[in-house]
Amino acid sequence: MSTATAAKNTAQVLCGVHDLVDYSGVVALHDGRQIALFYLPHGRDRHSAPEVFGIDNHDPFSNANVIGRGIIGDKAGELVVASPIYKQHFRLTDGVCLEDSDVRLATFDVRLEGECVVIV
Amino acid sequence: MQDLTIHPEKKQLIIIGNGMVGHHCVEQLIERGATQDYQIHVFGDERHRAYDRVHLSEYFSGKDADALALGEANLHATHGVLLHLGVRISSIDRDRREILTPEGRLPYDSLIIATGSWPFVPPIPGPEVSEHPQARLVYRTLEDLDAIRHHAIHARRGVVIGGGLLGLEAANALKSLGLEAHVVEFASRLMPVQLDDQGGTALRERIEALGVGVHTGCATEEIVATPGHDYAYRMNFRGGEHLDTDLVLFSAGIRPQDQLARDAGLEIGERGGIVIDETCRTSDPEIFAIGECALWNGKTFGLVAPGYTMARTVAGCLTDVCEPFSGADMSTKLKLLGVDVGSIGDAFGTTEGAKSYRWIDEAGSGYRRLVVSSDGKKALGAILVGDNSYYDTLLQYVQNGIDLPKDPAALILPQSEGGAPTLGADALPDTAMVCSCHNVTKGAICKAVDDGCADIAALKIETKASTGCGGCAALLKQVFEHELESRGMDVDKSLCEHFHYTRQELYAMVRVEGITSFDELLEKHGHGLGCDICKPTIGSILATCWNQPIMDPQNVALQDTNDTFMANMQKNGTYSVMPRIAGGEITPDKLVALGQVAQKYDLYTKITGGQRIDLFGAELHELPDIWEELINAGFETGHAYGKSLRTVKSCVGNTWCRYGVQDSVAMALELEHRYKGLRTPHKVKMGVSGCTRECAEAQGKDIGVIATEAGWNLYVCGNGGMRPRHAELFATDIDSATLIRYVDRFLMFYVRTADKLQRTSVWRESLEGGLDFLKEVIIDDSLGLGDELERQMHHVVDTYECEWANALKDPEKLKRFRTFVNEHGGDPDIVNITERDQPRPARTNELQSLAVEIR
Ligand SMILES: Cc1cc2nc3c(=O)[nH]c(=O)nc-3n(C[C@H](O)[C@H](O)[C@H](O)COP(=O)(O)OP(=O)(O)OC[C@H]3O[C@@H](n4cnc5c(N)ncnc54)[C@H](O)[C@@H]3O)c2cc1C
Numbered sequence: 001m002s003t004a005t006a007a008k009n010t011a012q013v014l015c016g017v018h019d020l021v022d023y024s025g026v027v028a029l030h031d032g033r034q035i036a037l038f039y040l041p042h043g044r045d046r047h048s049a050p051e052v053f054g055i056d057n058h059d060p061f062s063n064a065n066v067i068g069r070g071i072i073g074d075k076a077g078e079l080v081v082a083s084p085i086y087k088q089h090f091r092l093t094d095g096v097c098l099e100d101s102d103v104r105l106a107t108f109d110v111r112l113e114g115e116c117v118v119i120v
Numbered sequence: 121m122q123d124l125t126i127h128p129e130k131k132q133l134i135i136i137g138n139g140m141v142g143h144h145c146v147e148q149l150i151e152r153g154a155t156q157d158y159q160i161h162v163f164g165d166e167r168h169r170a171y172d173r174v175h176l177s178e179y180f181s182g183k184d185a186d187a188l189a190l191g192e193a194n195l196h197a198t199h200g201v202l203l204h205l206g207v208r209i210s211s212i213d214r215d216r217r218e219i220l221t222p223e224g225r226l227p228y229d230s231l232i233i234a235t236g237s238w239p240f241v242p243p244i245p246g247p248e249v250s251e252h253p254q255a256r257l258v259y260r261t262l263e264d265l266d267a268i269r270h271h272a273i274h275a276r277r278g279v280v281i282g283g284g285l286l287g288l289e290a291a292n293a294l295k296s297l298g299l300e301a302h303v304v305e306f307a308s309r310l311m312p313v314q315l316d317d318q319g320g321t322a323l324r325e326r327i328e329a330l331g332v333g334v335h336t337g338c339a340t341e342e343i344v345a346t347p348g349h350d351y352a353y354r355m356n357f358r359g360g361e362h363l364d365t366d367l368v369l370f371s372a373g374i375r376p377q378d379q380l381a382r383d384a385g386l387e388i389g390e391r392g393g394i395v396i397d398e399t400c401r402t403s404d405p406e407i408f409a410i411g412e413c414a415l416w417n418g419k420t421f422g423l424v425a426p427g428y429t430m431a432r433t434v435a436g437c438l439t440d441v442c443e444p445f446s447g448a449d450m451s452t453k454l455k456l457l458g459v460d461v462g463s464i465g466d467a468f469g470t471t472e473g474a475k476s477y478r479w480i481d482e483a484g485s486g487y488r489r490l491v492v493s494s495d496g497k498k499a500l501g502a503i504l505v506g507d508n509s510y511y512d513t514l515l516q517y518v519q520n521g522i523d524l525p526k527d528p529a530a531l532i533l534p535q536s537e538g539g540a541p542t543l544g545a546d547a548l549p550d551t552a553m554v555c556s557c558h559n560v561t562k563g564a565i566c567k568a569v570d571d572g573c574a575d576i577a578a579l580k581i582e583t584k585a586s587t588g589c590g591g592c593a594a595l596l597k598q599v600f601e602h603e604l605e606s607r608g609m610d611v612d613k614s615l616c617e618h619f620h621y622t623r624q625e626l627y628a629m630v631r632v633e634g635i636t637s638f639d640e641l642l643e644k645h646g647h648g649l650g651c652d653i654c655k656p657t658i659g660s661i662l663a664t665c666w667n668q669p670i671m672d673p674q675n676v677a678l679q680d681t682n683d684t685f686m687a688n689m690q691k692n693g694t695y696s697v698m699p700r701i702a703g704g705e706i707t708p709d710k711l712v713a714l715g716q717v718a719q720k721y722d723l724y725t726k727i728t729g730g731q732r733i734d735l736f737g738a739e740l741h742e743l744p745d746i747w748e749e750l751i752n753a754g755f756e757t758g759h760a761y762g763k764s765l766r767t768v769k770s771c772v773g774n775t776w777c778r779y780g781v782q783d784s785v786a787m788a789l790e791l792e793h794r795y796k797g798l799r800t801p802h803k804v805k806m807g808v809s810g811c812t813r814e815c816a817e818a819q820g821k822d823i824g825v826i827a828t829e830a831g832w833n834l835y836v837c838g839n840g841g842m843r844p845r846h847a848e849l850f851a852t853d854i855d856s857a858t859l860i861r862y863v864d865r866f867l868m869f870y871v872r873t874a875d876k877l878q879r880t881s882v883w884r885e886s887l888e889g890g891l892d893f894l895k896e897v898i899i900d901d902s903l904g905l906g907d908e909l910e911r912q913m914h915h916v917v918d919t920y921e922c923e924w925a926n927a928l929k930d931p932e933k934l935k936r937f938r939t940f941v942n943e944h945g946g947d948p949d950i951v952n953i954t955e956r957d958q959p960r961p962a963r964t965n966e967l968q969s970l971a972v973e974i975r
């Protein structure tokens with residue numbers, strides 16, 4: 001309980017839940033960083049509580065800011081997003097690229113707080 | 121001609137004749153590394169590089185010399201083989217071991233003669249050839265076919281002398297050129313070499329039913345020019361009958377082209393042919409002869425497979441292992457004028473004590489004969505007319521001496537269901553020949569599978585099986601699948617880890633079960649969340665089946681970014697915008713409007729290969745405003761982002777062009793507006809040309825339409841891009857309504873049966889039964905699907921709606937067109953540079969120097 005309160009204190013609102021798109025991504029700007037937000041309205045098993053993931057919008061392979069426009073899904077049980085340019089897959093949980101594990105995108109601690117999406 | 125310099129460190133090897141067999145020999149020599157020790161020279165009389173003579177007739181049904189050519193164009197250059205085309209060798213000087221070329225002498229250490237045959241023209245009295253070439257045409261080379269095409273232009277009727285295999289092919293060619301065709305045969309039946317009387321009768325009935333005149337037992341005594349009459353010539357037959365015609369084509373047999381060898385004093389057979397031994401050496405051990413010019417054991421071979429075997433023997437003798445030539449099987453399987461004909465082994469039952477089973481269908485003009493040994497245990501030969509599905513199995517029984525079943529007649533009797541009886545692939549011994557053109561046995565296929573060939577395409581590349589005449593395709597597939605199964609491998613055709621079905625199977629489920637969303641399909645038939653493979657594929661299936669707007673909420677997450685934002689993402693994350701410019705026709709007002717939009721939003725503009733204008737560099741949040749303006753100016757979406765119809769390219773046609781015979785622009789507009797909303801497994805392109813000059817390059821498109829005097833010719837399954845493929849002629853001289861009907865059916869059949877991301881060209885190559893099958897389904901409606909396919913297409917056409925117009929009406933949909941959900945404006949990392957008066961994305965090095973300046 002105490003950690004949750006602490007989080008609430010430092011958390012900043014990025015956007016509303018209504019700004020998100022089911023099973024897809026949007027991009028928020030935060031401190032000059034572009035964060036791709038992906039929304040699973042019924043969790044990763046399609047039957048539990050909603051989840052949101054924040055990951056760097058910059059695609060290191062194409063050098064363009066496009067990750068938020070990729071398709072999400074799962075590969076061998078891992079939640080991933082596919083870059084829309086050259087199609088590499090990045091894990092939503094830790095940003096690691098499945099095709100080249102030396103490459104890793106920054107991930108952000110984003111959460112749903114009521115009708116808001118916040119970053120911790 | 122290329123230079124004749126001699127490399128003193130290498131031996132000189134000369135090949136005379138660059139036909140099918142000569143070419144195969146070169147390939148074999150290269151494969152076996154002969155170019156290390158030999159400088160190889162190839163001389164060919166014809167000016168074309170080696171081509172597929174077996175499929176020569178396809179020259180009249182859409183293929184050109186390039187499409188018929190054998191092997192890679194740069195094969196010779198890559199391997200240092202010197203190819204001299206259009207050069208006839210006039211003699212061989214055996215004493216000095218030199219050949220005589222028009223450029224001078226050239227010495228050889230080894231010489232291979234592969235000069236083929238020449239068409240025999242019987243000495244029938246007739247008009248002077250130089251003035252009447254059309255009374256003495258032959259059918260052997262591309263040039264012969266050019267001549268036939270030329271003379272056919274002003275002819276109405278054509279007669280072929282000779283009712284053998286080639287004569288019937290020639291008759292078909294005349295028919296396809298629009299002539300009334302007749303065949304005159306000296307013997308009492310057609311194809312006397314391959315067929316018996318009953319077989320000949322059945323074939324005759326079928327061919328007459330196709331409108332070709334057949335005259336058997338007819339000896340032509342003279343041909344006379346009849347100027348001023350209805351037809352240009354009269355052929356007088358022994359017994360007083362006659363036949364009038366505009367051209368005469370001789371197909372009265374072939375003779376070995378052995379003149380060079382005769383003049384050089386090599387041993388020649390009594391009835392022609394260069395005598396060879398089992399190593400293919402002539403009476404001079406430094407000289408080999410292969411192919412149709414060679415005589416082995418008193419026999420010449422008028423088929424390509426034995427020639428290829430000889431070529432391999434010689435290539436082996438000159439490099440490593442000499443595999444002796446031991447004769448060849450002369451079984452043949454053909455489709456003549458669309459009629460199946462097969463002849464296997466001892467077809468006439470000449471073996472002592474041989475007995476025959478015969479099945480005769482007088483009503484349907486079908487005939488099958490099976491010849492068995494005196495004890496009834498082995499098959500010796502067979503004849504088939506009307507249905508070749510029995511061929512492969514019978515051939516295996518004969519070639520491999522497999523014991524016949526208890527009731528051998530069952531092998532040729534009609535089967536109530538399941539088609540012709542097949543001999544399971546496991547019954548074949550390892551030595552069974554599957555592809556006789558390239559000498560591939562069942563054992564070789566097993567080995568290739570063991571070595572990792574996992575699909576037919578890989579197997580074909582690895583073993584060359586089924587790349588010759590192609591007759592073994594069905595058997596190859598059967599053996600291959602059997603081998604995979606017996607190894608417990610199965611060919612995984614699943615779409616991805618979420619759906620263990622092929623695209624075709626999923627399509628059927630969606631339709632049959634009435635599934636309208638990805639979630640529903642995933643729930644019922646898949647697992648997990650889906651991925652970037654299955655989502656767009658299923659999105660496309662749902663769109664074709666139900667024509668739902670791709671921007672509807674349940675579809676949004678399925679699309680890749682191009683479909684989601686209805687624009688094409690470029691490398692810097694911006695989009696290009698391409699409105700439809702149907703048929704490449706645009707009014708000046710619209711052109712101005714496009715220019716104004718480009719100016720206002722600072723977009724780079726370029727004309728595409730599909731006669732449209734592409735506007736590059738729009739950011740996500742700008743797309744709705746840009747489209748608002750374009751739609752107000754009368755544009756609609758061009759679907760450049762989708763797997764759907766892209767453009768219909770057209771020439772100006774008879775409205776402006778002096779050669780045009782139809783209004784190609786109007787047809788292009790009709791096609792483009794009809795199919796613009798259809799979602800397909802991959803993009804589809806079309807072209808319409810106003811005459812045969814083909815300025816719209818329609819034969820490089822999925823659907824190509826070329827105007828004729830009488831209507832339209834329809835071509836299908838062409839492709840540009842990475843793997844170009846010529847479209848194939850599908851229907852001729854059809855009217856506009858028929859054209860639309862065929863295209864409706866064709867496209868829907870493609871949508872139903874193609875694999876994910878399969879262009880029509882690849883789909884067509886994967887279709888069993890090939891073009892003929894496709895014609896049967898679309899034109900003859902053999903599957904009874906025609907109405908349904910048309911109905912589905914009508915639904916798609918009737919429910920068309922411009923996706924951009926739809927999206928602009930709906931604020932919920934527009935919500936997504938924001939670069940950032942919490943900020944207005946664009947991506948600060950997008951930096952443009954001006955080049956040739958237009959913007960373009962800055963390159964990485966330019967960005968770095970810009971950063972320095974700002975600092
Ligand atoms: C219409 C048609 C259909 C056919 N269908 C079939 C079929 O279905 N199945 C089948 O197995 N076979 C078929 N054949 C037969 C097959 O094409 C031949 O068996 C095969 O082409 C023989 O190859 P080759 O190299 O011996 O002769 P060719 O292919 O005739 O090549 C010989 C070459 O040598 C050149 N030449 C001759 N003399 C000289 C010289 N002095 N100097 C330089 N060059 C010279 C000639 O110009 C020619 O290009 C068909 C043939 C035709 C015409």
Ligand code: SF4
Nearest residue numbers: 771777780810811815
């Ligand atoms: S294809 Fe024919 S009609 Fe069309 S532009 Fe070319 S020449 Fe003219």
Ligand code: SF4
Nearest residue numbers: 690691728729841842
């Ligand atoms: S040819 Fe290559 S570089 Fe050019 S547009 Fe096509 S994919 Fe891009």
